[in-house]
Amino acid sequence: MKRDIQSFLLYLFGFLLLWEWLRPVEQLTKTNHIEMFIIFILLSFAVTFLRLRWIWRTILKLWFILFSLNQFHYQDGFFQLGWLSSLFGELTNNFGMIFAQNWAGLTNVFRTLLFFILLWLMVYLVRYWLLNRKRIFIFFFMTLIYITVLDTFTLYSANVAIVRTVIEGFAVMGMLTYFRILAKENVTSDSLITRKWMRPLVLMIVFSVIVGIISPKFAPIWPDPVPFLKAAADKGGEDKAGTGVGKVGYGADDSQLGGPFIGDDSVVFQSEAVEKNYWKVETKDHYTGKGWIPSGSTLLRFGGDEVIPVFPIHSRVETRDESAALHHFMDYTHLIYPAGIQRVQFERSYDLEMDSTKEKIIILGFDSTPIAPDSYTVQFKVPKYKASDLRQTSVVDLEQINTDFIRKYTQLPENLPERIKELAETITAGETNWFDKAKAVERHFSSSVFTYDQTNVAVPGENDDYVDQFLFETKIGYCDNFSTSMAVLLRSIGIPTRWVKGYTGGEFLKYSDDERQRPIYEVTNNNAHSWVEVYFPNQGWVPFEPTKGFTNNVSVDFTNEDGTPAAAETTAPVTPVPKKDLEENSSKSKESDTSFTFNGIWLSIITFLDQHWKWILLSFVMAGGAVGIMYRIRGKWIPYLYLVQFRLKKKDENIGKAYLVLLGQLERYGLKRKEDQTLRNYARYIDTFFASREMSKLTDRYEQYLYHQKLPEGSWMESRELWENLIKKTIA
Incomplete structure (x- = not known):
């Protein structure tokens, strides 16, 4: 029992x-x-x-x-x-x-x-x-x-x-x-x-x-690695919940923004166009305090050859017609398109389904299931705005803008900190129209107090507002932080704004082989981006770029009809800076900075592991195999180490340690001593096996040392030859 x-x-x-x-x-x-x-x-x-x-x-x-x-x-x-x-x-x-x-x-x-x-x-x-x-x-x-x-x-x-x-x-x-x-x-x-x-x-x-x-516990020295390793879930996957941390790339869920990410050079698509464009995927209109969600969903289905029913550019805006060919490298079933899109042409006949709230367009195959085409061509209009027209809106005109529309695109959480609105009013003080207010907020983020960073980015706590944390506490972030903050600031002073997701223009790759010789740009996950669109009743949705280091390709004419400047500010379209370039510039600036961050080291380690994990795994397997083989044959090579070790020792007391080493080596050799066997009996057994008297002689010296703790001077030099001979016999 x-x-x-x-x-x-x-x-x-x-x-x-x-x-x-x-x-x-x-x-x-x-x-x-x-x-x-x-x-x-x-x-x-x-x-x-x-x-x-x-x-x-x-x-x-x-x-x-x-x-x-x-x-x-x-x-x-x-x-x-x-x-x-x-x-x-x-x-x-x-x-x-x-x-x-x-x-x-x-x-x-x-x-x-x-x-x-x-x-x-x-x-x-x-x-x-x-x-x-x-x-x-x-x-x-x-x-x-x-x-x-x-x-x-x-x-x-x-x-x-x-x-x-x-x-x-x-x-x-x-x-x-x-x-x-x-x-x-x-x-x-x-x-x-x-x-x-x-x-x-x-x-x-x-x-x-x-x-x-x-017992008291020390705070962790290294940053929490979970946000970095969650990149393995790949934020680039459409069906995975976006958490604001992970690999850079397009993700469908933006309800929880914040946290760091690591770069990803995976190619999303290549565009053949006259110039670089910002490429849209969807917009979000409801800010929760932690991120963005759509306020509703209304699906519109139409043929692929029909005019895309996105919110149009106002007829007063001067435009020119352009087209671009996109060649996809990822199986995305949504349309990637520029602002002002008119039509899309596929190699086959597909239907389209658009969520009118998000303006996200899904491509449908013959059985009405989403499909990912390899390529398509988009036709779109490129607007050229006039500052004089944009400055005409200064207050909400309910005859031009629907009340529900204003409520939808100026929505903010009830618990939004009051200091956000106070900051927006301070930034826009002295400006009388929506355009100049929007430009003032956009310029605010170019201040030196804000830092573009993809790694040292906070995740808002349970009681933190995402925008409030960025504006007043961390001031460190990437496009999501900058764009969301601009949208919330403008909404707080009553200007309709929405949040836009997509990609910047990418990197120049080569010129096309046809007679048009148009430039081809390569867009990777590193080019995933978010920005802001502000609504003007007489112009439509106009893009703004608050993220530090980025400039969109929106053309605004700051001259009056008589050719005189409309304002002191004159700008020209600048080639957008993708995230990859910005990372390089950011890393260069960090090299000149003497500050040391564990986050940067951790990110470098994770990036290296992400890029070379196969070779690392193979190296570990080979190293493990080598260690296993060395362990199995340890009886062949360890004795050589012992020979070198004890050959350099001169003191007579070394016989004690050397004798125990010999017993261990004999056991590895297969001559194991029984539990109740005396050293003299074991020595005779060894001598019988090797047909010698060396083990008995060495045992006599060891017992003399063991019981008397004293040996005649020079005994180890005489005994070492016996010991070495026995060790060598176990190697043969």
Whole structure:
């Protein structure tokens, strides 16, 4: 019965340690029904503890696995055996995919089965370590590493898990040590001995845990790596929730802005056009205090050859017709288009569906499902605005602008800090019209107090407003920070504004091969960008560029009809600066700055790992293989190190350490000393094996040193030859 109680306690702690491996799985992966896997582990330990015959243990586990597969993946009842034929067919197909190395093609049913098999093996290993070897330190240590790595590099919080694991690990290791001592000393366990051992063990664990909890903790030196590693989720994916952190690129979810990102040179498309253009994807109109969401959705469907029903440029604005050809390299099903788009031409006949709120246009195939064409041509109008016309709007004219329209595009959260509006009024003081106010706000962000940075960017806390934090606290950010802040500032003083997402013009690649010789620009994820559009009743939506270091290609004529300047400010379109260039300029300026940031070092490390992970993985595999081989043949090369080490030693006392080294080498060679064997008997055994008297002579010298702690002067020099001869015999 005592044996069963001991086994029960060991199994219990083994189960708890293995459970710690499953706790993060449901949070960090798409694995559901995690409770079934926990029950399977419990069942596996239970049938082993009850000492059922192996055949019954196997039947019970297989039954549970089949039952779980049926519950997870099949509609038929468990006893309706028709689903088994489907299961076996699926398993056959998956084994074929394994042989074909098509790992991505493995089905969820097969992945679930593999997970059960993995847990089965883990339970067996834990049982073997606990009952046979009575050692669990390696598994306990790996469990701690597992949960601490997840706590550091993922969203999983292991604060409580670490405490649980320490308690479980110390308890089971203490029990195993107790059982090993009993077995080694051939002592019969009784309740008194058990209490004498367990009481200090419990007190030690409780004391260690309490001290660890109440002790002061140093603040982390390195920045939190989670925002950087979340780049693996790739913000460039349309279907993934945007969190404001990750890799640079287009993402559909902007409800939570903020945080750093890393660069991405992946090519999105190439454009063949007369000049660089800002390329739109969608707009957002509702600011939440943390980011942007659309206020609603109204879908319009129309033919690909029809005029695109986006908000038009006002008829009073002078325009010229242009076209551009886009060649896609990513499977985006949305249209990427310039402002003023009129029509789009595809190689095939596609329909289009536009969300009129976001002006996001989806391309539909023949079966009305979204499709990603390789290329298309857009026809659009390029406006040339006049400052004199833009300055005509100074107040809201309800005859020109609908009340609902004003409410929609001046919306702000009720809890928006009042100091944002006060700042907007201060910036625009003295300006009498919307255009000059917008330009004043745009110029405000070119001040030296604001810094463009993609890494040292804050994530707003639960009680922080995204814009308020940027304007008054951090003043460090990238396009999302600048554009959102300008939109909110203008809205706070009643000017209709919306937030726009898309891409800057990209990098010049080459000239086209046709007779037109038009420049071709390459647009990557690094060119993903956001900016602002301000509404003027007599002009339409006009783009503004508040992000420091960027300039859009909007043409504004600042002269009057008689040719005199309309204002002191005269500007000409400037080639937009993409994010990649800005990163390079920013890095150059940082090189000249003597300030040191851990964020920059961390970003460099993550970027290097992201770009070279295959070679790094291969290097680790090769290094691991080399270490494994060296460990396996350690008996061949370690003796040479010992020979060099002791050849340089002169003191007679070295015989003690050298003799122990020799015993270890003989054991590696295969001449293991028995537990109850004396040194003299063992020395005779070695001499018989090697047909010599060297081991006995060396043992006499060692025992003389061991018992008298003194040797005649020069004894080590005489003994070293015996020692070296024996070492060399183990190498041959």
